[in-house]
Amino acid sequence: MPKMGIKTAVKKTPTGRTSLSDALFTRTQQRVLGLLFGQPGRSFFATELIGLVGTGSGAVQRELKRLAESGLATVTSVGNQRHYQANPASPLFAPLREIALKTSGLAEPLRAALQPLARRVLAACVYGSVAAGRDTASSDIDLLLVAESMTLEQAHAALEATEQLLARRISVTLYTPAEFRRRKKGGNAFVTKLLAGALIPLLGDIRALG
């Protein structure tokens, strides 16, 4: 029997059961927007996107048609192939790019990939050109991992499927907490530059470490 009574406003805390992108977009939209706006410097063939999205050709074609008609994406015909690319002239380019990086185009798949290792990870973040929004079609995703008793091979194995999902190479720098602290304290050029630059946090708080 339901509990009766006066309704009071209760602030709900996020449960994590619904991801940010699930709340906003369908699966197909998430993947298409994630790919196009996650890598705006790159153009994709329709068939390439259909293969990468993996939800069937019709659904992807419909999204691409809407994106092109609204001007959110540009479409160029090369022979009998159509190339789609995020349109930087669209008024929604910057916000969609930000959404893509914080959700399905980068942070969500990376966080999911690191989940099995999360207990050993003190902090993980994306740094470099992708985080700063200066990436080109050939830029890697630069990932910093500060983790206890983890090997580089384990990190690569955990990220292998995500590289394919995001159609992009992930370049990993792995530090133990002790090594990270030592380098930070010693004013190491790489760590200093990284901490001063743009970051997309994935797990923990890298700036609080040390």
Place this chain on the structure above:
Amino acid sequence: MPLAELDNLARIGKLKAEPSAASELEGLLRSGTARLADAQRAELNPESRFDLAYNAAHAFSLAALRWHGYRSENRYLVFQTLSHTLKLPAAQWRVLDDAHRKRNLAEYEGVIEVDEALLAALLRVTAELEQRVRALLDAPPGRST
């Protein structure tokens, strides 16, 4: 029987087909083993250990490629063929890919930044390469079988 993937690379001019001599394979193995042993010495600088391990990995990888009857002057390509020549798993191959990029940065930009995780991983993968290439060399050469 030659591996189809290597044969394709030879056809597009990425690899050269050339039978190997036993003395050449022995030389590469000896060079790799000596460098790997020195790379394990903790009293050396991490940068030197990294160079030694990297060169050992290259010697073992080249030995495997030569055993299969091919050669390449391109170091990256020699590593790239490991998934075929020694059936090296992708996660381990990626360590060599990381090491190769790191070495290029060091050579061309003067950035020497060898972190512990990469050196440890490179040493493990190079030791794995040695085991795999020794097992391979116990079998008769690739192009004649």
